[in-house]
Amino acid sequence: MRFQTFALLSVTALLTFAGCANKKNKQYAGIDGDYVSGTPLGERTEGANFMGSNVQRGQYAPVQFGYDSSSVAPDQESKVAAVTDALKGSGTTVIVAGFTDERGTQEYNRSLGEKRALAVREALIAKGMKANNVQTVSFGSEMPVDSASNDSAWAKNRRAEFGVVK
């Protein structure tokens, strides 16, 4: 009797697990496959510093993001296109720097900022930039554009900036 109960439980557990593996289940992260979810980064241009004098910042408008989002919204696509129109095929290296607003904890913000930078990198690649010519860096919630604590400041701070390596 005890064994039967155990066997039944085991089968139930297996079925439950199989169910998780087939359907997208919120209990598991990334269960639906072992995939590379982005385009691997090429070798860095060592010495290029997004905040340094060898990178030209502010030439292109930053891509803005929604709250806790790392998707490039359709209304931001033209900003990506402005970069690719000018630089694709030129061999120039672009560094995309991701930033967040202050309403997150530090290390999560660094990861979210990187996710934003990588989303913009994918958009650049989709519009013709060579993958090896786009690097990323995340500063998390550091260096806000607007240091106020309100919706308008937060919206400005959720961004990915373009830096052109000179």
Next chain:
Amino acid sequence: MIRLHRLLPLLAVCLLGASLQAADAPTITVRKSDALNVAFTGIGGSDGALASKVVQNDLTLAGWFALVQPGMASFTVSGTFAGGVLQGKVVKGSEVVLSKNYSGSPRMAAHQFVDDIVETLTGHKGIATSEIAFVCNRSGRKEIYLADYDGSNGRQLTHDNGLSVSPALSPNGHRLAYTGYQAGYADIYVIDLATGARVRLVKFPGTNSGARFSPDGNLLACTISKDGNPELYVVSLSGGVRRLTHTRAAESSPTWSPNAAEIIYSCDETGVPQLYKISSTGGSGRLVSTGFGYCTEPSWSPDGQRLAFNVRSGGGFSVAVMDLNGGGARIVAQGENPVWGADSRHVVYSTGSTISLLDVPTGKSIPVISGLGKVTEPTWTR
């Protein structure tokens, strides 16, 4: 697996030892709610004044003790400090429970004495010899600082003049890992604290950040984005990199289980960051239910029983603590980045302007570092 098999007999012996001790010496058993009555009669001798002050403060901060008059005490703590040596003594009536000499500075000798008192009377590791590392913007830039656990002996460790964040101390305190931007990108650096030698250990394309030492101090779990997405990796200090997660989401903030078999971390796959648990050899992350919507920067207690983490509530952040054996999470303080100490009883956390020491069972919180500007991302040795 080999590691686990080797640990199991040890664990069994520990459990057996604990239960035997509880049966033989009931006065030494400390339940969460009750404190041991301890009298401290001071440290005599030519250099006793400072040591006395430190022992008094350490015994108070330890949380296990109620400091009472000698007549009411179960244990009496005393000592003398002279010629660079602290002779410490703990008695229970006429029975000597602890008698030991400590050489070094009055402050360090006192901390070591109190850690021995805690271990002797409660069976738990103490926190008095722990070091805190934290981020401070006092110089105008974010740099890594170190201080004793009680806030004394504070000093600036890095002078990168860039952006230096996310410090982690190896459990024995010999090494410090952090995220530094001085080379233009976010890389993980490891400093040997005895020699000051620094290695730029993790410098893949993209962002490398948030390193946390494994319990044996030989591995770092961290976030690396080289494959086109922020994912969790385990990097060996002697070389070798293993990818753990494979998701479309952003992973961050790993924390190791005490036996190094598992890692709990934050992942925003559902749209908001939640906590997940994964084998430290990789696989799928399984959701750790907390009951809160936004959970980040978890810390696994050294005894393996509890998790502390950030939750977002209202306009700010709170520190939540959850029993991993069941039972919900509860908010224990207003602040960020809780990290468990060696005693699995205290957490350090940041309020922005202070690093505070929270005694979780009693809820008492004491700012130990303040007045230095913005102080964030504390961590400490175990």
